[in-house]
Amino acid sequence: MDEMLTYGEDVNEVPMQVGGMSLFAELIMSLGTSTKTNDKLEALSNYFSVAGDKDKVWMIAIFSGRRPRRSVSAALLQLWCLELVNLPQWLFAECYLTVGDLAETISLLIPPEIMVPKEEQPLHYYIEQLIGIEKQSEEVKKQFVIDSWRQMNQQERFVFNKLITGNFRIGVSQQLMVNALSKVTELPAATVAHRISGNWDPVMTTFSALLHESNSDDSKPYPFYLAYAIEGEPAELGLPHEWQAEWKWDGIRGQIIKRNNELFVWSRGEELITEKFPEYHFLKDKLPDGIVMDGEIISGRQSDEGFVVLPFANLQTRIGRKNISKKQLQEAPVIFIAYDLLEYNHEDWREKTMQERRTQLEQIVADLQSSEVFLSPIIAFDMWAELAATRVTARLINSEGVMLKRKSSAYQVGRKRGDWWKWKIDPLTIDAVMIYAQKGSGRRSNLYTDYTFAVKDGDKLVPFTKAYSGLTDKEFGEVDYFVKRNSLEKFGPVRTVKPELIFEIAFEGIAASNRHKSGVALRFPRINRWRKDKKPDEINTLDDLKQMLEQYGK
């Protein structure tokens, strides 16, 4: 009997058509629901071992932010779906509110009855078709999208729609994908991470060219080394003299690269942003060739003591714009604070000690004699207590706290414990009352998890911030229960609720804003804790906020 079974299994292992859309859809589903990193790694590795080469390349592209341009708008997808299922628009909107995701809403609304099963196509077929129809007429697009919907089951339809609409937020970090690729290709993770970074076109690149041949792309950045927040006391890290302390800056982490007389600026999000920062363009002539610097892109300007950093809100005016006006350049000047040297003289320096890298970096920055590029200042300290005292002054210079780096450390890949730690200052806090609630999206759809908070101004309540995170699932459940029973009014998806629940809101910074009723905009607001011990008349006031603005917002 056992033998029979074995035989039967062998027969089943005759290769089926590999790399179809269903395989990809199953991967996405299992990644989306899996709660264990190991299971996700397993699912990814399996995919990379069985999927077709072209599909693998697209998989890497999609999960490293190289999705093709959007060729069909959300509005059209919605319209075609409604036509197909014959439902009113308002009902679609209701469904969307409950599901919290357009791609999923459409996938659920299309009933299985209209399916026209057809031979399965691979992932790359759909992506390449989507690229192909970008410039085509609306009729052609509609035909392709509707035909595709009909050929797919609900999961595949969801994934297909996601390919069109945007990011797969499925809890897979690029690091995890790198690890899976490393497992399958038997290459070191750092090598994989480096090879799949930079400028490459998924249409033209084969899987083996991407991973196995040394890639001669000059723009290629290195994977960033990221720090975890320190756990416990810094004294537990050992002797102070083994560590270098620097300020932690709140800008955009970036790499400046010069190779073959070309300059490239990359953000940590692996976006090539050279054109956005003309302040750096002189480096093309000034930097030695074959060099990669890691640092912070940040709004600031030269000063008598070196440089001053401006609030993050300034930098925000520069992000997301294609063309930078003269006015913006003047109002939100950008500097680069250099942290590290990853490549020098065309040589990978990441394995050298930080001390060696720093010494060379100091030389390079000094030679530039620039008013745009500065060394990250080292905070001198002999005792941990001394550093702790310096750290609390961080907010006065628009810094977020302190970075601790082991002097002997190599430049590693991704977020790692041990050699680099961030030691942020405690956030600013304010007690506020919840006045509006809205359902969340994605993981939190159908649950009221997005709240607006207000402070007191005499008898009035003035809304000043939203916050989406900081409560446990259980607490979200409790607040949701409260919202559903204490709604005063309904405006579309928003409910006004009885101003009864008090929360401590934490935030990293505060800036003046004329877009907000309260006159302030907060940086990284989140719920610190639920103040069940407080009553609505004990919350902070608008004056308290203004005082904070006066103290920290300049």
Add this chain to the structure above:
Amino acid sequence: MALIQFTDKGLYCAEGNFYIDPWQPVDKAVITHAHSDHARWGSKSYLCHTFTKPLLQQRLGDGNYETLEWGQPVFINGVKVSLHPAGHIIGSSQIRVERNGDVWVVSGDYKTENDGISGEFEPVKCNTFITESTFGLPIYNWKKQADIFIDIQNWIKDCFEKNANAVIIAYSLGKAQRIIAPIAEVTSNIHAHGAVWNIFQTLKSSGFKFPDINRIDIDAPKEKYKNAVIIAPPSAEASLWMRRFTPFEVGVCSGWMQVRGNVRRRNIDAGFALSDHADWNGLLQAIEATEASKVFVTHGFQSAFSRYLNEKGIESAEVKTEYGNDEDAVEGN
């Protein structure tokens, strides 16, 4: 005066002087089914289906319970009342109320797919239909029960392959009974949380047949649970109680699992959109089959669902009740 009115105690038939699924104690309560949001404590007398009585006794203790068979009419103060299968759980019934040719049907909770144990939903013609709307949006279209069972069986096998126990979260009255047979096709190593086990005991004493399951013994050594299926109610999810089954994976049976966000939010390993409520098409078909000229929509997506009915030309209004706790993912859905 309308045959059934919506009062702060519940659905009330003034001429018969009885309530249907009241949420406050009353003199006479007609009960659609034994779930706690429909069958509440404190009324002087209860009228329900024969299968519901032992469940009510277990839940509410001793009291004055009268029973009816499906289709067997009774007159209460001159109002004709009969029960008809609702397909929701064992004993669940729609309640038909007739007076001078005016017929109202209160659906309670119902599903239109025949699950093989709850009795097949019977479309009852009426003038006015009071329907639930727990899943009254067109995104809720269920897969066939048989297909979901295959998904559950495959998931259990996957768990066993990883040497993990499979913890299935299912409401103790309803889904637990539906999934037990397909689980027993995979393994006989089935254990149930006390709450689930108690319901099985009650149903078995009433003559229902189910595969054998073990009651979880709090003092048993951990090693007892290996490659086992554990059936637990939603209240046990993510509790310390579950720790003893480590390593384990969690699968949840609930209509809410239709939406990915709900699966992810609960941080579970698998979600099965298995529901004891009608899906969108089920609701529409049921309403059409009643040929009712007026439809009241209760607990669920009542405002969207009743607006849709109105636009389709079926006169409809939403009614606020205390069933199903608004749009929460209540036990039993």
